[in-house]
Amino acid sequence: MSTLRRLISFLRPFSGQVFLSILLSFGTVASGVGLLGTSAFLIASAALRPSIAELQVAIVGVRFFGIVRGLLRYLERLVSHDVNLRLLAGLRVWLYRAIEPLAPAGLEMEQGGDLLHRMVGELETLENFFVRVVSPVLNAGLVTLGISWFCGRMAPVLGWVAAMGMFLTGVLVPAVQIRLSRNAGRRWIESRSQLNAFTTQVVQGMNDWIMFGRVEKAQAHFHRMNRTLSQTQVHMAKVQALGGSAGLWGSGLTVWFLLLLGGQLVLRGEISGVDLAVLSLMVMASFEAVTPLHQAAAQFEATLQAGRRIFEWVDRPNEAPDPKGAVPSLSSPIHVRFEGVTLIYPGRTEPALQDFWMDLPSGKRVALVGESGAGKSTVGQVLMRFRLPYSGQVRVNGWNLRDLRGEDLRTHLAVVSQQTYLFSGTLRENLLLAVPQASEEELLKVLERVQLQPLLRRLPKGLDTWLGAQGEMLSGGERQRIALARALLKPASFWLLDEPVSGLDAETARTILRMLWGLAGSRSVLYITHFLAELEEFDEILVLQRGRVIERGKHADLLQAGGWYAQAWQLQRSLLDEGELLR
């Protein structure tokens, strides 16, 4: 129920329009009822051959209800769809705002396709929440009360028949329907989500699927998933069709009972035959408000499922929540100090970092090296404030990291990571991501600094050339250089470089690193790497092993100490061209 309550709370900002829309829905059905009622009166009375004057009011009534009904229906659609679109827009903004602070730590367990699907698919399911669920239910309630009261005024027993008929058709039939489609609704949402996630994965990793000859397996899996989805849809459609026909039976039986009991009242002279004709047709018309409830029932379960999945996702604890209230403002350049930091990832028992100390005043260059899984990138995660220390603290310009807002801190950082993400856009758009207001001149200058002029000359439309999905029309080295260009464009005093040359051949890697150190100027640098080259000029090198610093010092000191660094350096040296590449 709390899911339903939360969903309904999204309608609160539009309560005026919601009220108006329900009033218009009620008015539309009421005029339909009026139209059939006056028509019935006209036909039944005409059979008794009255004077034309006696029928005048009914004739005007028929015209009036006929015109008003169309008008009200139009207005009702206008208002209810307006509410729906506003609701959808509000939900989208709300969802984005809710998940953005969770990124990246809170979202890494999500499959990419699932994440995208929830953003799009579940919200689309919720889109119909007002028009198909809330509005019909409230309208049916109002119409049932109205028509039962009207019939009850003529003869209480007829009021009860109308009320019972509409209640059973409007509540019992949908309740059975919800029961029958409960599992199917859940299965439908789940299998749709799995299918979407799988499709995204296959499309993204198409090259690998083809390379490993797995395309047929993927197709077979895709067909299986599709079949499950279709089966659930067929089941839901059957239940819905059953609901539709039960609704028709409900309306037919109610009118039949009404005629049966009303006929006796006519025979006893308690009501006239004309009254009975009018009431029967009015009740029949009132079912217009009740029969759509079987669709509402079908939608209801899917809506609840979609709502549940979205809420369960956004309700995850935020691992690095921003502080509430006033936050200290950071001035550039920044001075970062890790003081005895320990970090344990959720679900892990072993700490990824243990009692980690590092001082990075403005202009200092520190390299973090160590074998895979040693905890190097974790230091970067903490520095970007994506995760907070379990114990110990990080100070930035003397402020505790916990008291700073992540976004404020990150404006001082330029980050180049091993996975450079290029958007499916032009070279210009990809560069402007760093500084949207950068001028053409600045863009050309930065491309020159990262030695990308040959690429620029080659591109048919220069800066406005489309780079393909995720920059697939570029080589790895070119992509890394674009990432460096972005970092250079950003007026940040601190560079966080996490394996910026991974995946490149040693020669290109060295060229890029030399270029980087030449361009770094007075910036502070935290360089995370496996590649033990071009580290001679670093102020400090920290060697991490299982989250602990086991060696620290300058390149020459560490070589002399003959520990892990010296051995790893020697090994890499012998592996790479007998010392040619690692001087």
Ligand SMILES: Nc1ncnc2c1ncn2[C@@H]1O[C@H](COP(=O)(O)OP(=O)(O)OP(=O)(O)O)[C@@H](O)[C@H]1O
């Ligand atoms: N999101 C996560 N959840 C749980 N454990 C994690 C997570 N990220 C990293 N770890 C674990 O924390 C430890 C340190 O990982 P980290 O990525 O910092 O190592 P690394 O030195 O950067 O490794 P590499 O050089 O391979 O990138 C590893 O044991 C890793 O399995």
